[in-house]
Amino acid sequence: MVRRKPYTNVIKRNQLRPEHVKGMGDVVFKGFNCLNSECRKFIFVRKEQIDKEFNIVCPTCGFVLHSQGESIFYDYQSVNIQDNSIIEEGQFTILHDDYINEAQEYKYCIICGTLKPLEFFDKHSARQSGRQGECRLCKTLYNSIKNQTRIIDQHREASEKRRLYGFLAREPAKIDAKAIYDKFEHKCFRCGRQLAYPEEGNIDHTLPAKLFWQISTGPTLLCSDCNNMAMFPLTQVNGLA
Ligand SMILES: [Zn+2]
Ligand SMILES: [Zn+2]
Ligand SMILES: [Zn+2]
Known part of the structure; x- marks a missing residue:
């Protein structure tokens, strides 16, 4: 007989409730960079105030x-390439309304x-913003707790893998560890030490970052010592630290 998971009630404790977010679940903002090209300020204004x-x-x-x-932003001339005559002159102008x-x-x-951008929230037509209060990331995580579809360690592990796979090979399933070993003749790229496949690292089960070193041409085979010595740890190269 199949054992069913028990129904759950998720009890929240110590929930963070920052003051500036209270009552904001349905308030829509518009976000845009200051249009002064020297200024880097990203401005948010309540939509209803515009x-x-x-x-x-x-x-x-x-x-x-x-x-x-x-x-x-610039002055332009539109020139006829056949006779070099000027068809139109003007200024490249962005209208603030647009x-x-x-x-x-x-x-x-x-x-x-x-x-977060409105698209990061599932639709909810009954609400003023037309969107749900919680973002999709929070909702998915909550549901995984509620439905017991994942334990927290699995969640972290999956996230690690996504991170790694994401930059090694756009498409997660297409990492081919054997091909990488073969490409480097089963030797560490830096010290030349022989590395046994797959004992020295199985990308499905151990921390795969240990055996790869990101260079411009793609994943590189490294022994764990060299990986630790590498000038640019994987996480820093990819800005994921
Ligand atoms: Zn500004
Ligand atoms: Zn959220
Ligand atoms: Zn090495």
Whole structure:
């Protein structure tokens, strides 16, 4: 007889509830970079506060984005390549209305408390934002606890693997450890030590990062000593630390 998993009730304790996220589950923001090309500020404004007539001041540089406003980025001439005659001259101008109009919409996740693009939340037509309160990442994790489909260690392990596979070979299933061993003639790329396949590392079961060293041409076979000595640990090279 198949044993069924018990029904669960997930009891939350010590939940983080940052002040700035309270009541924000349905508030939609527009997010956009300050249009001053020297300024790196990314600005978020509540969508309902952006009227047809708007005036948004960058808190970092003071640049004003406003309705009917324009920003010029270069002067242009459109030239006929046959006779070099000028067809049109002008200035490459972004209208502030267009810029604000197309800006990505965001909202806070009421669980992880982060501001994320609206598309990161599942649809929920009954709600004012049209989206669920919690982001898809939080929802998936919660459901895995609720439905006991994963234990926490499996979750971490899976995440490690995704990380590694993600940059070694875009498509997770296509890592071919044997091919990598063969390519390097079963020798460490740095010290030349012979490495037995697969005893010195099985990418499915041990920490695969130990045996590979990311260089521009792809995964490189390394013994664990050399990997530890490598100038650029895998995680740093790929900005994943
Ligand atoms: Zn600015
Ligand atoms: Zn979340
Ligand atoms: Zn080595």
